[in-house]
Amino acid sequence: MRTRLPAIPSSEITAEGVYLSRRKALRLGGAALSAAALAACGVSAPPPTSSAPIGPMLTPAPTPDTREPAAAKATDELGDKLTPYASVTTYNNFYEFSTSKEAVASLSKNFKGWPWQVTVGGLVNKPKTYDIDDLRRKFDQEERIYRLRCVEAWSMVIPWVGFPLSKLLKEVEPNAKAKYVRFESLQDPAQFPGQRDPFYRWPYVEGLRLDEAMNDLTLMVTGLYGKTLPAANGAPLRLAVPWKYGFKSIKSIVKIDLVEEQPTSLWMSAASNEYGFYSNVNPSVSHPRWLQDTERRIGELSRRKSLMFNGYEAQVQDLYKGMDLKRNY
Amino acid sequence: MPSLESNKTPSWPKQILAWIEAHPHLVTALFALAPLGFMLRDLAYDWLTANPIQELTFRTGKVGLVLLVGSLACSPLNAISGLRFALKIRRDLGLFGFLYISLHLLIFTALDLGLDVALIVSATSQKLFVLAGMASFALLIPLAITSTKGWQRRLGKRWKPLHKLVYLALPIAALHYVWLVKADIRTPLAYAAIIGLLLLARVPAVRGWMSSLRRRVETGLRGPAAGKQKQNPFPRYPPAKPGDISEKSIL
Numbered sequence: 001m002r003t004r005l006p007a008i009p010s011s012e013i014t015a016e017g018v019y020l021s022r023r024k025a026l027r028l029g030g031a032a033l034s035a036a037a038l039a040a041c042g043v044s045a046p047p048p049t050s051s052a053p054i055g056p057m058l059t060p061a062p063t064p065d066t067r068e069p070a071a072a073k074a075t076d077e078l079g080d081k082l083t084p085y086a087s088v089t090t091y092n093n094f095y096e097f098s099t100s101k102e103a104v105a106s107l108s109k110n111f112k113g114w115p116w117q118v119t120v121g122g123l124v125n126k127p128k129t130y131d132i133d134d135l136r137r138k139f140d141q142e143e144r145i146y147r148l149r150c151v152e153a154w155s156m157v158i159p160w161v162g163f164p165l166s167k168l169l170k171e172v173e174p175n176a177k178a179k180y181v182r183f184e185s186l187q188d189p190a191q192f193p194g195q196r197d198p199f200y201r202w203p204y205v206e207g208l209r210l211d212e213a214m215n216d217l218t219l220m221v222t223g224l225y226g227k228t229l230p231a232a233n234g235a236p237l238r239l240a241v242p243w244k245y246g247f248k249s250i251k252s253i254v255k256i257d258l259v260e261e262q263p264t265s266l267w268m269s270a271a272s273n274e275y276g277f278y279s280n281v282n283p284s285v286s287h288p289r290w291l292q293d294t295e296r297r298i299g300e301l302s303r304r305k306s307l308m309f310n311g312y313e314a315q316v317q318d319l320y321k322g323m324d325l326k327r328n329y
Numbered sequence: 330m331p332s333l334e335s336n337k338t339p340s341w342p343k344q345i346l347a348w349i350e351a352h353p354h355l356v357t358a359l360f361a362l363a364p365l366g367f368m369l370r371d372l373a374y375d376w377l378t379a380n381p382i383q384e385l386t387f388r389t390g391k392v393g394l395v396l397l398v399g400s401l402a403c404s405p406l407n408a409i410s411g412l413r414f415a416l417k418i419r420r421d422l423g424l425f426g427f428l429y430i431s432l433h434l435l436i437f438t439a440l441d442l443g444l445d446v447a448l449i450v451s452a453t454s455q456k457l458f459v460l461a462g463m464a465s466f467a468l469l470i471p472l473a474i475t476s477t478k479g480w481q482r483r484l485g486k487r488w489k490p491l492h493k494l495v496y497l498a499l500p501i502a503a504l505h506y507v508w509l510v511k512a513d514i515r516t517p518l519a520y521a522a523i524i525g526l527l528l529l530a531r532v533p534a535v536r537g538w539m540s541s542l543r544r545r546v547e548t549g550l551r552g553p554a555a556g557k558q559k560q561n562p563f564p565r566y567p568p569a570k571p572g573d574i575s576e577k578s579i580l
Contacts (some may be wrong), residue, residue, distance in 0.1 A: 083379075091379035099513070102378045152511070154380055199513050270512040286455055289509055294448065299381045302443045 009093035069225035071159035076145045078311060080297070085225045087298050092232045093150060095200060096192035105232045111191055112235065113235035113252070122182070122257030125173035132236045136222055139163035143226070144219055146242035148249070149281045149310045153290040156298050160240050161223030166214045169258075174210065178258035181213040182206075183239060183250045200270055207263030207277065208241065208251035209319075217242055217315050221249075245279045248275040271287060276329040280320070281310035285329050299314045353417040354559040360424035364392045365432075382440045386433060393429030394502055395420050397469075398523060403413050405530035409539045420476055423495070434466055458508035468498035496531070499524050533549060 047199040069085035076082075114132065121127035131137075141161050149155045177232070187203035189195040195202045212218065219240040222229055229235045234251025241248050247267055267275035274288060283306040294303040294328040309316050320328075339347065349356050368388055371377045377384040400422035403415040442448045452459045472492055474480065481488050503524050506517035529535055 087379035100382075154383070198513070267512070274512070289456060289458060289511070291448075291452055291456070294379065294453075296382065296441075301382075301440070303441070303448075 010074065065228040067227055069227055071145070071225055072143050073145060073159075076147060076157050078147075078148070080157050081175065081299075082145065082159060083298050088156055088224060089230045089232055090160050091298065093152070093246065094194075094232060094234065096194045096202075096204065096252070097232075098194055105230075108231035108235075111235065113229075113231055113232035116236045116254075118237060118254055120168065120172045120256045122259050123175050123178035124258050125175055126171070128172055128196050130168075133161075133221075135168070135220070135237065139167050139220075141222060141294060144240075145219075146219070146240055147248050148240075148242065149277070149295060149306065151245040151247060151275070151287065151290060151292075153292065153295045153306075154298055154308075155295045155306075158240075159225055160218045160219055161220045161226065161229075162221040164216055165218045165220050165239070167218065168220060168256075169210075169213060172258075174258045176259050179210055180259050180262055181208045181210060182255075182257045182259050182263035183208075184257075185250055185253035186252045186254045201266055203212065204250055205263060206239070206248055206265045207259075208248075210258070211319055212241070212316075214223075215316060217312060220253075243281055243312040244283060247275070248279050266292045278307050278320075278325070278328050280316075280325065280329075281306065282308060282325055282329070284308075285326055350414060351414055353414055354421055357418040357425070358419040361396055361422065361519060364388065365429075376554065382436065386436050386527070387442060389429045389433040389436060390506075393426050393433055394506065396426030397495075397499055397502065398520065398527070401495065401524065401527045402425055403540065405527055405536075408530070408536055409543055411543060424473060424476060427469055430466055430469065437462075456508075458505050461505035461508060465498045465501040468494050468501070472498075496528055500528070 010302055070185075071082055074082060090105045091101050093101055096109070097104045097107040116132040117129050118132065118135065119127075119129045141163060143159055143161050145157060145159045147155055148155050165181075183206045185204035186192070187195065189202075194200075208218065219242075221234070221238045221240045222236060224230070224233060229238065234249075234253075239252040239253065240251045243270045248265075262277055265275070265277065267270045267279075268277060281292075293306055295306045296303050307313075368377075368385060370386075372381070375381075400419050403419035403422065406412055406415040438444060438449055442452060453463055454460070472494055475484060475488065475491060484491065500521070503517065503521035506520060507514050510517055530539065
């Protein structure tokens with residue numbers, strides 16, 4: 001489930017754009033650098049230099065990431081196959097673009113995910129605004145294969161790339177009053193046509209209890225399938241909380257605040273009787289529309305049984321000891 | 330006057346309209362089956378999103394609802410515009426609508442729920458939208474069966490009241506739609522409103538008002554003299570040619 005990315009620090013890996021430009025330079029300077037000499041030395045690629053400004057996960061958005069999608073493993077820890085890259089990136093609930101899951105990929109094509117800043121503040125000792133490139137450089141980017149269970153009773157298995165939220169929170173030092181983490185997405189109706197629809201209370205807001213946020217499973221996501229996060233999946237920074245329904249995993253985050261009161265999410269304000277603050281995957285809590293005891297894994301024909309906490313019971317059940325999960329849905 | 334123009338060839342839009350007029354069932358079949366054609370094409374090319382079963386369920390349900398609402402719109406449309414063509418395609422629209430709703434239910438129970446009886450029962454008992462959908466479909470079954478001329482004759486006077494079940498089936502279908510969407514119920518409510526208006530158009534007073542409105546509009550267009558001469562609120566469409574005696578037989 002959890003895979004460290006290659007031992008080479010990401011900052012040492014040559015960015016694709018830089019790599020390509022070096023290749024070009026090599027070709028141009030071919031007379032000076034004999035290919036035979038290179039082969040004799042066993043050098044197949046130019047050595048990385050300290051001047052390389054960015055690593056692969058730091059690929060600046062302006063140049064599209066054309067690397068082939070790749071993951072370290074073909075299955076999750078339960079042996080379930082990864083959902084194909086094409087499905088993961090073309091079937092998205094991202095209401096800022098459209099309520100139609102198939103429309104998001106094309107509507108998000110020109111989304112500007114770079115430059116990007118995330119403000120981390122509220123009840124913390126060291127509030128700070130991070131550049132997205134800083135976040136990618138500062139925290140080791142690791143691959144984690146998580147199941148994503150949508151409240152609409154479909155699911156995927158996705159190899160995310162990112163870092164635990166706990167690392168970021170530890171850096172800003174939440175103070176004693178902080179009880180919850182409140183996340184906010186970008187508000188930009190020019191880029192997000194769906195935000196022109198006043199039905200929903202934009203911007204998208206989500207929240208976690210502080211201990212949920214500090215759980216090692218809670219991931220800040222910057223990529224998937226070894227590539228920079230596509231806009232349709234919430235570029236450049238989103239959350240992945242695999243034991244909760246998909247809508248809790250807020251996309252295109254610009255603001256993270258530590259707060260004392262339980263935040264009201266967009267879905268709570270849209271329909272509080274259906275979407276609670278916790279929204280843990282729970283087959284025994286029924287929903288007025290979708291059958292929550294079964295789900296369709298994207299790419300599979302028949303339904304499969306849904307798992308308590310989406311199969312992450314061992315890692316998270318302690319968070320909810322003594323709580324009535326039917327009431328706290 | 331038609332007699333003056335009869336030597337001229339009509340313009341091509343008029344020719345097309347005349348052809349459509351002459352082939353109501355074929356035209357309806359072409360339009361009603363086109364979405365099914367697109368679904369089969371998309372199935373063949375794997376264009377039905379990453380969740381094809383859900384996509385097919387949504388599409389068949391939507392087309393079925395549109396066709397059934399279209400069928401419901403036929404007689405008010407005729408009442409307000411005198412468009413007899415609408416009456417000719419009313420049954421066709423209803424039956425094609427029923428075809429799509431049958432596919433809709435088949436995809437849901439067989440493909441989505443895998444014909445798992447326990448799952449179907451629990452879905453129907455737990456989810457109001459499933460219950461409403463099933464109820465609406467159940468009400469449509471006798472209507473589809475008795476839609477033939479033979480059944481119409483056999484049932485005689487009872488046929489009409491039986492087919493008024495559609496006034497119940499469609500509001501329940503709208504409710505099914507309202508209950509199944511996520512939070513934003515504006516689109517289903519729009520369908521519900523249209524169905525509501527079409528049912529309202531069946532109230533005798535509203536129907537009378539629509540006919541009188543049509544008469545007044547026609548009077549305004551043709552002048553009061555023409556209006557006074559008019560007797561039949563549902564004239565033959567297209568108007569009879571001189572010498573055509575069938576107009577008399579209708580009256």
